[in-house]
Amino acid sequence: MxxxxxxxxxxxxxxxxxxxxxxxxxxxxxxxxxxxxxxxxxxxSGNESGNESSGGGEALEPGEIELGGEVQAWQGVAPDQIADQENPTLTLQEGESYEITWENLDGEGHNIQILDDNDEVVDDYETEIMDQEGETQTLEIDEVTSEMSTYICEPHQGTMSGSIEVQ
Structure with a gap:
């Protein structure tokens, strides 16, 4: 019917x-x-904070890594392997040096810290908290070590947290 x-x-x-x-x-x-x-x-893939891969597990070339910082997540800017990803996994080469430059995108107080598996700062790799929108900071990593496991924004570590893989 x-x-x-x-x-x-x-x-x-x-x-x-x-x-x-x-x-x-x-x-x-x-x-x-x-x-x-x-x-x-x-x-x-990824961890509890929703991290994405840095491009098939291939290590980033030594040099500058660029991120944007805002409360909801770190935003990958450069190199292309992490561009447009939230809390991208940073695959780094052991023994190499990197500069992580990040821009404050929302005017909230942010910093960056490199932590080990015990959530302790590795070799004083951390910056001061800054809260000026558009301001940038650079964290210079002289030598990547296998103890590096995470990068966070201390005030917003629940949302601004990404993995570090060392190769």
Missing amino acids: PLDNSQSRRRILKLTGAAALPAVLAGCGDGGSGGNGGDESGNE
Whole structure:
């Protein structure tokens, strides 16, 4: 029997939507993450803070790394391997030197610290807190060591935290 009246069509749409809602909420819809916190391919990469990869695990070339600092996350600026990523994983070469330059994007108080697995600052690699929007700071890392595991903004470490992988 054909569905000519709008009441029947609305009822079918309502029932179809109600049946699909639990599947979407469970992460079973197309393009979802599968509900496992991973990426679209189902990989569970990154850590609790939602870090993204620095480009397939390839180490960044020694030199300058640029980030933007705002309360919701560190924003990758340069090099291209981390551009446009939130809290990008910094894959660094052991024994090499890097400069991490970051810009205050929101006028809130931020700094940067390099931590070890015990959440302690490694070799005094930290900056003072600055709160001027547009201001920049550079943290010079003379020599990357295997104890470096995380970079954070101390006042906002719940959202501004990224992994460091040493190769």
